Amino acid sequence: MSERDISPELRAALKRLRLGQIIDTLPARLALADKHKMPVEDLLLAVLTDEIERRTQTAATRRADIAGLDPDMVVERWDKSAKVRFDQRVFGELCSLRFLGGHRNVVLLGPVGVGKTFLASALGHLACRGGYNVRFDRADDLLRRLRQSRLDNSRDALMSDLCAVDLLIIDDFALEPMTREESRDVYQLFVERNARASTIVTSNRDTSEWLSVFDDALLGQSAVDRFKNNAYDLVIDGDSYRPRLKPSVDRDGPPPAAPVAKPPSPPGKSRSARPSRRTSGG
Numbered sequence: 001m002s003e004r005d006i007s008p009e010l011r012a013a014l015k016r017l018r019l020g021q022i023i024d025t026l027p028a029r030l031a032l033a034d035k036h037k038m039p040v041e042d043l044l045l046a047v048l049t050d051e052i053e054r055r056t057q058t059a060a061t062r063r064a065d066i067a068g069l070d071p072d073m074v075v076e077r078w079d080k081s082a083k084v085r086f087d088q089r090v091f092g093e094l095c096s097l098r099f100l101g102g103h104r105n106v107v108l109l110g111p112v113g114v115g116k117t118f119l120a121s122a123l124g125h126l127a128c129r130g131g132y133n134v135r136f137d138r139a140d141d142l143l144r145r146l147r148q149s150r151l152d153n154s155r156d157a158l159m160s161d162l163c164a165v166d167l168l169i170i171d172d173f174a175l176e177p178m179t180r181e182e183s184r185d186v187y188q189l190f191v192e193r194n195a196r197a198s199t200i201v202t203s204n205r206d207t208s209e210w211l212s213v214f215d216d217a218l219l220g221q222s223a224v225d226r227f228k229n230n231a232y233d234l235v236i237d238g239d240s241y242r243p244r245l246k247p248s249v250d251r252d253g254p255p256p257a258a259p260v261a262k263p264p265s266p267p268g269k270s271r272s273a274r275p276s277r278r279t280s281g282g
Contacts, residue, residue: 025050060129067134067169072245073121084114084238091234094123097130099198100167105231106200107207113240116202117282120169123200132166139173146185159185163192169200172282174213183215190223194230201227202282 006026014020026047033043064071075095093099094106106123108116124134142162149155162168168189178186193199203210207228214220 019051021054022047022051056129059131060125063128063132063134064125067124067128068136069121069124069128069134073118074125075122078115078118078122079241079244082115082238082241082244084236084241086110086119086234086236090232091119094232094234095126097126097132099232100127100130100132103195103198103230105194105198105227106234107228107231108200108202108234108236109206110204110236112204113282114236114238115241115282116236117171118241118245119234119236120171120200120202124167124169127167134167134169135162135165136169136171138171139175142170143178143182143185147181150181159188162189163197165197167198167200168193169202171202173201173203174205174210175203177213178215180215183219186214187216187219187223190227194226199227201231 006023011020011023014022029043029047029050032038033046038046061071099106106120108120110116121136124136127134146155146158149158190199207224210224211217211220214223
């Protein structure tokens with residue numbers, strides 16, 4: 001059965017009910033139903049299940065795009081042959097997403113390049129698939145935008161968004177000392193999100209070293225103590241994972257016949273307002 005077997009009246013009805021995407025799979029479903037003499041109820045269930053799965057995947061992709069997650073850094077694309085070591089039991093627990101329901105935090109620690117960003121992003125994608133709202137920020141970029149928000153009086157709104165999101169991922173935290181204002185921002189984030197929402201932090205430094213980057217030691221101790229005592233620790237060690245992400249002509253396959261044009265931005269989203277932060281899997 002081909003797509004042309006679907007009557008114009010049925011096409012119009014599906015589109016009016018905003019079920020136009022069903023048209024792509026309906027011919028195959030009808031052919032299968034006819035071949036196996038499938039009851040109408042079973043056919044209807046199969047068609048609607050296809051649409052539910054499509055909408056679920058579309059929603060997850062949209063949430064991941066809004067979050068700023070790299071689309072390639074998903075669990076399925078992690079190279080298990082990499083010479084990287086971490087506690088698989090802990091990672092399995094994190095992949096279950098129970099830490100989100102319990103408002104627990106996660107700390108991914110390890111040297112440069114072992115895949116901390118990749119694994120944090122992969123957990124972010126899983127959370128998007130689970131219906132959670134996620135936000136990915138590199139630490140220096142987050143602090144810069146908080147600093148700029150003071151100039152246009154938008155800090156309260158930005159801080160409210162940061163505190164309200166289900167999962168906040170802060171990448172490359174504690175790389176360099178923070179100013180007094182930056183220290184207060186991080187303190188507020190850690191304290192207000194504690195036991196109310198989940199935060200994933202990746203860092204090259206152990207949590208015991210985080211205090212040294214705060215301008216105010218008392219604020220730092222209060223913030224870090226709250227955060228780390230409500231967090232799972234995933235320590236990663238081994239060789240750099242980044243060479244596995246390096247572009248390769250052999251891996252990419254033959255180039256297209258014509259140069260690839262820039263894809264259009266998703267409807268209702270301005271990329272200039274919040275640029276994507278792609279990272280290299282550190």
